[in-house]
Amino acid sequence: MHGEHLCKSLLKSCKSLNCIKQVHAFAYKTALKNDPVIAGEFILCCAVLITNAIEYAQRFFLEITQPDVFMYNTLIRGFSDSNSPQRALTTFVEMCRNLNPDSYSFAFILKAAALSRCFRTGVQLHCMGMKYGLDTHVFVGTTLVSMYAECGGLEFARKVFDEMPERNVVAWNAMVNGFCRGGELKGAEEVFGLMPVRDLDSWNVMLAGYVKAGEVEVAEKFFLEIPEKDGVSWSTMIVGFAQNCCFDSAFGYFREMQRIGMRSNEASLTGVLSACSQAGAFEFAKILHAFMEKSGFVWITSVNNALLDTYSRCGNVCMALLIFERMPGEKSVISWTSMIAGLAMQGYAEKAMALFMEMEVFGLRPDGITFISVLYACSHAGLIEEGCRYFSKMKEKYGLEPTIEHYGCMVDLYGRAGQLHKAYNFILQMPIPPNAIIWRTLLGACSIHGNIELAVQVRKSLYEMDPNNSGDHVLLSNIYAAAGKWKDVASVRKSMTSKKLNKNPGWSMLEVDKVMYRFVAGERRNKITEEAYDKLEEIMLKLKFEGYIPESRGVLHDVEDEEKEDAVSKHSEKLAVAFGMTRLCKGRVLRVVKNLRVCTDCHMVMKLISKVYKLEIVLRDRSRFHSFKDGLCSCKDYW
DNA sequence: ATAGGGTTAG
Numbered sequence: 254m255h256g257e258h259l260c261k262s263l264l265k266s267c268k269s270l271n272c273i274k275q276v277h278a279f280a281y282k283t284a285l286k287n288d289p290v291i292a293g294e295f296i297l298c299c300a301v302l303i304t305n306a307i308e309y310a311q312r313f314f315l316e317i318t319q320p321d322v323f324m325y326n327t328l329i330r331g332f333s334d335s336n337s338p339q340r341a342l343t344t345f346v347e348m349c350r351n352l353n354p355d356s357y358s359f360a361f362i363l364k365a366a367a368l369s370r371c372f373r374t375g376v377q378l379h380c381m382g383m384k385y386g387l388d389t390h391v392f393v394g395t396t397l398v399s400m401y402a403e404c405g406g407l408e409f410a411r412k413v414f415d416e417m418p419e420r421n422v423v424a425w426n427a428m429v430n431g432f433c434r435g436g437e438l439k440g441a442e443e444v445f446g447l448m449p450v451r452d453l454d455s456w457n458v459m460l461a462g463y464v465k466a467g468e469v470e471v472a473e474k475f476f477l478e479i480p481e482k483d484g485v486s487w488s489t490m491i492v493g494f495a496q497n498c499c500f501d502s503a504f505g506y507f508r509e510m511q512r513i514g515m516r517s518n519e520a521s522l523t524g525v526l527s528a529c530s531q532a533g534a535f536e537f538a539k540i541l542h543a544f545m546e547k548s549g550f551v552w553i554t555s556v557n558n559a560l561l562d563t564y565s566r567c568g569n570v571c572m573a574l575l576i577f578e579r580m581p582g583e584k585s586v587i588s589w590t591s592m593i594a595g596l597a598m599q600g601y602a603e604k605a606m607a608l609f610m611e612m613e614v615f616g617l618r619p620d621g622i623t624f625i626s627v628l629y630a631c632s633h634a635g636l637i638e639e640g641c642r643y644f645s646k647m648k649e650k651y652g653l654e655p656t657i658e659h660y661g662c663m664v665d666l667y668g669r670a671g672q673l674h675k676a677y678n679f680i681l682q683m684p685i686p687p688n689a690i691i692w693r694t695l696l697g698a699c700s701i702h703g704n705i706e707l708a709v710q711v712r713k714s715l716y717e718m719d720p721n722n723s724g725d726h727v728l729l730s731n732i733y734a735a736a737g738k739w740k741d742v743a744s745v746r747k748s749m750t751s752k753k754l755n756k757n758p759g760w761s762m763l764e765v766d767k768v769m770y771r772f773v774a775g776e777r778r779n780k781i782t783e784e785a786y787d788k789l790e791e792i793m794l795k796l797k798f799e800g801y802i803p804e805s806r807g808v809l810h811d812v813e814d815e816e817k818e819d820a821v822s823k824h825s826e827k828l829a830v831a832f833g834m835t836r837l838c839k840g841r842v843l844r845v846v847k848n849l850r851v852c853t854d855c856h857m858v859m860k861l862i863s864k865v866y867k868l869e870i871v872l873r874d875r876s877r878f879h880s881f882k883d884g885l886c887s888c889k890d891y892w
Numbered sequence: 893a894t895a896g897g898g899t900t901a902g
Contacts (some may be wrong), residue, residue, distance in 0.1 A: 558901040
């Protein structure tokens with residue numbers, strides 16, 4: 254009898270999978286695992302309360318001869334929360350063969366349906382709910398509203414909502430949120446206006462709606478109207494700014510939050526870290542790191558993941574590894590995946606693959622994004638065979654259906670390595686229709702390998718889907734320019750002007766004393782750029798003296814050589830580096846973040862600067878990291 | 893013994 258009590262209290266104090274295993278051994282010995290209540294608690298502990306123990310929960314569950322509703326519900330809940338909606342569904346189906354589902358079952362399984370975004374499944378579950386008379390239950394109704402909204406059936410969400418026999422604030426909030434998620438701000442505002450009662454969540458839902466729609470200014474006004482803002486309101490703003498590339502505002506709101514004494518929570522911290530990560534704000538990231546340690550956030554996995562990602566996107570993969578290895582809390586799939594992605598971005602493909610294997614050994618199940626990261630590692634290192642192996646492994650070993658992103662990685666894998674026709678045939682054989690990104694990837698590969706014929710063909714498919722992408726025009730124009738086909742270049746240019754497409758301006762950012770400086774190609778003259786231009790001139794002179802010849806084939810027009818040279822010499826990354834060289838002390842690593850991909854000339858110049866000035870430059874471009882040192886780059890000129 | 897809506901990293 255008191256074995257039972259002991260078991261219960263032991264379970265309550267479990268904090269990790271290892272603890273669980275000990276309790277399991279104890280329960281096994283004392284035969285308590287046959288007690289359904291204890292067994293239920295045990296599953297709850299593994300599947301819901303403890304992270305990374307869902308596999309263990311399932312194995313335990315399978316050994317039980319007649320699981321009860323509670324056990325099924327708990328396992329379904331665990332699967333729904335662990336982004337394996339498919340497994341939640343199989344469990345639910347199995348349960349329905351043996352037992353009657355209750356309102357809890359529906360609440361959990363509908364969440365999984367929402368997660369899997371499968372409208373058909375959602376409808377079927379709705380029908381089943383009716384059959385059991387549970388569709389009128391408030392909780393079930395509320396999840397139905399969210400599910401339909403999430404699956405793109407806003408009208409259905411509305412209908413369920415209107416027909417609910419009883420509606421509380423939570424149901425209203427779900428409806429407002431549904432409209433927001435469906436991108437219908439007007440509808441959301443209307444429902445919000447009709448609400449009989451509003452709680453703080455209602456305001457926060459609406460606020461998040463504005464932010465997600467990119468309506469940053471409206472959100473700022475709305476934020477001021479919230480009667481009593483809480484941590485969620487603040488973090489919604491911070492996250493919103495970060496997602497809409499308003500990094501300075503994200504930093505500002507975070508500081509303001511500190512100043513007025515509002516406690517930061519994990520979301521505001523991950524939000525501000527994400528702003529750092531996107532902007533490459535290494536110095537500010539270090540301050541946040543210190544703050545985390547001081548205020549105990551190091552125990553929270555999500556915050557650690559964000560920090561790890563920030564360090565690796567700031568080009569400091571060593572710090573990222575340190576965070577990863579020393580994380581006091583449990584590592585999640587996201588931790589492992591971020592680390593794999595971080596290594597991949599820096600070109601450490603072997604290490605990335607080793608980590609992937611370690612993760613499998615550790616007993617964690619890689620998900621779709623883990624595979625994207627490891628495929629990315631392969632494509633950026635030219636490891637074709639390995640890439641193919643992972644691609645088949647995800648289906649065969651883990652039953653993960655490849656998404657369009659995975660196919661994109663494969664196209665990139667073949668394309669980057671110059672196997673353009675293999676890439677092309679791969680696209681034609683894909684079981685899902687290719688999107689613009691797929692074709693654009695191949696177009697990029699055509700550009701790297703100078704294949705005009707294929708590029709023209711690819712362009713046709715691409716322009717049918719997305720005719721107004723300026724980047725595609727520029728890419729095609731560059732392919733012609735590289736081959737000296739100036740007439741074709743001119744015609745692309747003409748179609749760009751007639752369509753009023755502007756070249757997406759290249760910018761680069763660099764942090765000096767926690768301030769981000771942003772440089773735009775060819776931009777003239779203010780106090781800051783003046784300084785950069787002067788220094789750049791001096792650098793170029795010195796490099797030419799050392800034997801450097803400008804490479805201008807990545808430039809659009811058919812202009813005189815000096816003019817072309819002038820255009821590349823003003824690329825934003827050169828300005829940022831020059832500026833950094835005047836402002837940062839000797840011996841400091843120069844960290845630059847660029848929004849586009851680096852051109853051949855800039856790449857060459859960076860290598861030379863690193864050699865001539867004995868200086869390390871870390872450049873993050875749109876697709877990867879380049880670490881320049883002693884005249885060499887970590888990408889081994891493969892990018 | 894369990895639950896529905898809001899902010900969170902890859």
